[in-house]
Amino acid sequence: MEQYAIKGGNPLVGDVEIGGAKNAALPILAATIMTDETVYIENMPDVWDTNVLLSAMQNIGVMVKRTDRHKVTLNAGNVNSMIVEEEPLKKIRASYYLLGAILGKYKHAEVVLPGGCDIGFRAIDQHIKGFRALGATVSIEHGLIKAKAEKLRGGHVYMDCVSVGATINVMMAATLADGLTIIENSAKEPHVVDVANFLNSMGANIKGAGTDVIRVRGVQKLHGTEYAVIPDQIEAGTFMFAAAVTKGDVTVKNVIPKHLESVTAKLLEIGCEVEELDDCIRVVSSKPLIHTHVKTLPYPGFPTDMQPQITVALALSKGTSIVTETIFENRFKYVDELTRMGASIKVEGTTAIIDGVERYTGASISAPDLRAGSALVVAALAAEGTSTVDDIKYIQRGYEDFHLKLQSLGAQIELVQTEKDFQKFKLKTG
Numbered sequence: 260m261e262q263y264a265i266k267g268g269n270p271l272v273g274d275v276e277i278g279g280a281k282n283a284a285l286p287i288l289a290a291t292i293m294t295d296e297t298v299y300i301e302n303m304p305d306v307w308d309t310n311v312l313l314s315a316m317q318n319i320g321v322m323v324k325r326t327d328r329h330k331v332t333l334n335a336g337n338v339n340s341m342i343v344e345e346e347p348l349k350k351i352r353a354s355y356y357l358l359g360a361i362l363g364k365y366k367h368a369e370v371v372l373p374g375g376c377d378i379g380f381r382a383i384d385q386h387i388k389g390f391r392a393l394g395a396t397v398s399i400e401h402g403l404i405k406a407k408a409e410k411l412r413g414g415h416v417y418m419d420c421v422s423v424g425a426t427i428n429v430m431m432a433a434t435l436a437d438g439l440t441i442i443e444n445s446a447k448e449p450h451v452v453d454v455a456n457f458l459n460s461m462g463a464n465i466k467g468a469g470t471d472v473i474r475v476r477g478v479q480k481l482h483g484t485e486y487a488v489i490p491d492q493i494e495a496g497t498f499m500f501a502a503a504v505t506k507g508d509v510t511v512k513n514v515i516p517k518h519l520e521s522v523t524a525k526l527l528e529i530g531c532e533v534e535e536l537d538d539c540i541r542v543v544s545s546k547p548l549i550h551t552h553v554k555t556l557p558y559p560g561f562p563t564d565m566q567p568q569i570t571v572a573l574a575l576s577k578g579t580s581i582v583t584e585t586i587f588e589n590r591f592k593y594v595d596e597l598t599r600m601g602a603s604i605k606v607e608g609t610t611a612i613i614d615g616v617e618r619y620t621g622a623s624i625s626a627p628d629l630r631a632g633s634a635l636v637v638a639a640l641a642a643e644g645t646s647t648v649d650d651i652k653y654i655q656r657g658y659e660d661f662h663l664k665l666q667s668l669g670a671q672i673e674l675v676q677t678e679k680d681f682q683k684f685k686l687k688t689g
């Protein structure tokens with residue numbers, strides 16, 4: 260079984276190149292189905308989730324050609340099925356984007372119910388409500404969400420909660436509906452804006468993405484385009500916290516600093532130095548970390564996907580910190596693992612009360628989900644001694660070459676397959 264072996268204690272130092280945003284790439288890939296013309300995508304992350312989606316798209320007739328690791332050419336002129344029910348697709352959340360894209364173009368889509376990380380109840384009622392507002396009938400049968408319409412027509416959708424997925428999905432379907440769709444209380448995340456920009460580059464007419472009211476005037480058809488996915492702010496934020504926790508000095512390159520403002524603000528609050536340049540951010544951690552409070556919120560608030568990473572930092576910060584999770588109710592599962600490394604954290608419902616400790620100690624731990632998995636790796640990098648992290652398949656869903664990028668910053672981390680590999684790692688790292 261693959262696991263990471265980690266010898267903690269090295270400060271991370273150097274530059275790291277950030278890849279394309281997984282959560283923008285996934286809906287962008289799905290949206291390429293909406294034109295018969297060829298689409299060229301750059302800055303595509305090579306991670307498990309995007310590869311599963313690409314393979315499902317190929318299986319319904321989309322031509323997919325990787326021209327290099329991060330460039331892909333797609334043509335959906337010969338889609339031969341509106342039904343997507345592949346087994347691996349059940350494991351990723353973003354499978355639901357195929358619904359909006361295929362429904363928008365073909366007025367009929369059937370897609371397996373989405374999976375994704377087990378971080379709490381992940382409803383899709385707002386997606387369904389949005390499709391219905393566009394005139395589709397939607398049902399869930401035999402594990403598939405089925406959506407159908409004679410014709411999609413513009414509608415008025417008020418989202419009961421701020422949902423990235425529902426906003427993007429309804430925006431996609433509305434792009435090829437007749438007339439005007441207004442999405443109120445829409446999500447404002449950078450990836451929502453990126454998908455809108457992508458669709459507009461294909462000839463869509465979307466205004467207001469990045470605000471809480473999006474207006475989509477339907478168009479007859481979309482055309483081919485060339486597009487580069489935005490940088491991954493969560494990957495960048497993870498390396499920024501890794502610098503903080505290991506007392507390092509890391510520059511994340513190829514980022515949009517504006518997208519990282521909430522992360523930067525918290526790093527400054529806990530005592531790091533943060534320097535923003537045009538497309539990079541340097542984080543230096545030379546003083547003892549200090550406590551703070553944080554509440555996860557929709558963008559531009561502090562992202563729920565960075566909650567485990569900041570908790571790992573606060574558990575090593577002087578004083579008592581409080582972390583409140585407001586987006587997903589089951590996102591503290593990693594705390595038990597962190598406790599095994601010496602953290603002192605009490606979880607009450609959706610709040611974690613953290614008493615900072617001086618150090619972590621290495622332990623055998625498991626990644627419970629994608630972001631918590633990366634946060635536990637960061638904790639192990641700061642710990643005294645050796646750790647192993649199991650279930651790294653979760654981390655590989657969203658981080659490309661995570662251990663290699665960490666190695667390039669001076670981390671002692673290796674992917675090991677067997678006990679023998681692990682013993683070799685221990686001998687080598689002392």
Ligand code: UD1
Nearest residue numbers: 282352353380381382383384385386420422423424425586
């Ligand atoms: C996306 C991201 C995920 C991130 C999350 C919030 C992808 C593939 N995943 O997930 O990494 O943590 O945004 O930034 O992009 N909700 C409903 N009904 C719905 C939809 C959502 O009640 O129909 C609720 C959810 O249960 C959750 C909240 O709304 O409490 C936010 O969910 P949403 O923004 O939709 O998250 P995802 O799109 O699933």
